[in-house]
Amino acid sequence: MRKGVLELCILRVLRQGEAYTSDIVAALQAVDLLVVEGTVYPLLTRMKNAETLTYRWAESPSGPPRKYYSMTPQGENVLEELEAAWDQFVDSVNSLSQPNQD
Amino acid sequence: MVETRNISLGGLLFHVELPAYTQLKDYLSDLRQVLRGTEGKEEVLQEVEYRFAELFTTFMEGSHRAVVTLKDVEKACAQLGAPSEFRGPEEQDGPSAKKSAQGPKKRRLFRDPDNRVISGLSAGIAHRIGIEPIVIRALFIVLGIGRIGIILYLILWIFLPKAKSASDRVAMKGDPVTLDAIKETVEDQLLKAKAEFDNPKSMQRFRAGWSRFISNQLPQFLKGLVRTLGWFAVALAVVLFLALGGLLISAIVTGVWNFRFVF
Numbered sequence: 001m002r003k004g005v006l007e008l009c010i011l012r013v014l015r016q017g018e019a020y021t022s023d024i025v026a027a028l029q030a031v032d033l034l035v036v037e038g039t040v041y042p043l044l045t046r047m048k049n050a051e052t053l054t055y056r057w058a059e060s061p062s063g064p065p066r067k068y069y070s071m072t073p074q075g076e077n078v079l080e081e082l083e084a085a086w087d088q089f090v091d092s093v094n095s096l097s098q099p100n101q102d
Numbered sequence: 103m104v105e106t107r108n109i110s111l112g113g114l115l116f117h118v119e120l121p122a123y124t125q126l127k128d129y130l131s132d133l134r135q136v137l138r139g140t141e142g143k144e145e146v147l148q149e150v151e152y153r154f155a156e157l158f159t160t161f162m163e164g165s166h167r168a169v170v171t172l173k174d175v176e177k178a179c180a181q182l183g184a185p186s187e188f189r190g191p192e193e194q195d196g197p198s199a200k201k202s203a204q205g206p207k208k209r210r211l212f213r214d215p216d217n218r219v220i221s222g223l224s225a226g227i228a229h230r231i232g233i234e235p236i237v238i239r240a241l242f243i244v245l246g247i248g249r250i251g252i253i254l255y256l257i258l259w260i261f262l263p264k265a266k267s268a269s270d271r272v273a274m275k276g277d278p279v280t281l282d283a284i285k286e287t288v289e290d291q292l293l294k295a296k297a298e299f300d301n302p303k304s305m306q307r308f309r310a311g312w313s314r315f316i317s318n319q320l321p322q323f324l325k326g327l328v329r330t331l332g333w334f335a336v337a338l339a340v341v342l343f344l345a346l347g348g349l350l351i352s353a354i355v356t357g358v359w360n361f362r363f364v365f
Contacts, residue, residue, distance in 0.1 A: 036183025
């Protein structure tokens with residue numbers, strides 16, 4: 001799966017509110033978009049550095065503190081762009097399977 | 103009975119059985135290798151450590167144990183995925199595939215301690231431009247008669263770093279730095295160490311180098327020679343510049359043009 005799509009998925013998950021890394025991973029795994037966690041970590045770091053995301057540390061009932069990610073206003077713009085690109089992509093691919101009407 | 107190690111992960115203390123400890127350590131060092139040069143590497147590694155800590159805590163609480171076993175580590179690693187998964191989807195089939203299609207990655211200049219006669223400088227330069235070390239050695243000997251080669255050699259010896267780690271060696275020889283390539287290099291070194299043990303005469307190495315050179319390096323040699331000469335012209339210019347600078351300074355200080363100072 002390409003990076004752009006994964007980025008879009010992460011942003012869609014975060015649109016529903018802040019989430020901690022494993023929540024994001026679980027959400028993606030639940031819909032069969034992701035097999036292992038490893039792929040997400042570098043992507044989250046990159047998106048954070050691009051200021052699409054931001055995070056805060058939070059105490060955890062068990063184990064070490066957790067990083068909770070949330071979307072920045074800039075991230076919302078990125079999400080909009082990605083969704084537009086995604087819709088166009090899906091339309092293009094779908095139009096191929098429709099019978100020619102001429 | 104199993105020996106354990108105490109480790110700190112994400113600020114928490116864990117007792118880990120020795121085989122599990124080795125596995126975890128290998129995983130993290132492989133991951134470090136995979137992430138080399140990627141953005142936010144330390145952050146990702148930290149996050150992974152925290153994640154391990156969290157998973158282990160969950161496992162321990164779930165089964166009322168106090169010691170992390172190999173099974174726990176394997177389970178956690180499976181959940182996180184192989185280190186290569188961290189490279190991200192676009193790098194897996196994108197640039198790396200393109201790079202190999204465009205030819206080998208640009209090599210870096212190191213001294214090669216595995217092929218050294220004096221310091222491994224000649225071998226390192228030879229790797230960089232893709233010819234046999236013997237050619238560079240011969241050039242240095244020829245230049246060494248006029249003493250400039252000796253000065254040049256010493257200067258380069260001082261400035262060029264030695265290829266220390268496996269990834270340095272891989273970068274020197276021009277293969278893309280991947281885990282597999284590093285493992286190959288390590289295996290290669292083991293084989294070489296063994297061969298050296300069986301056949302310790304360096305004169306034989308010298309002869310083998312020559313015959314290999316004559317059989318399959320001649321066309322490459324000509325190309326390499328042109329590049330080498332260009333490279334030496336630059337180095338020579340630098341040395342002459344330094345020497346003339348020294349001459350000028352000595353002339354200013356002593357008031358006499360002392361050419362013997364240079365040659």
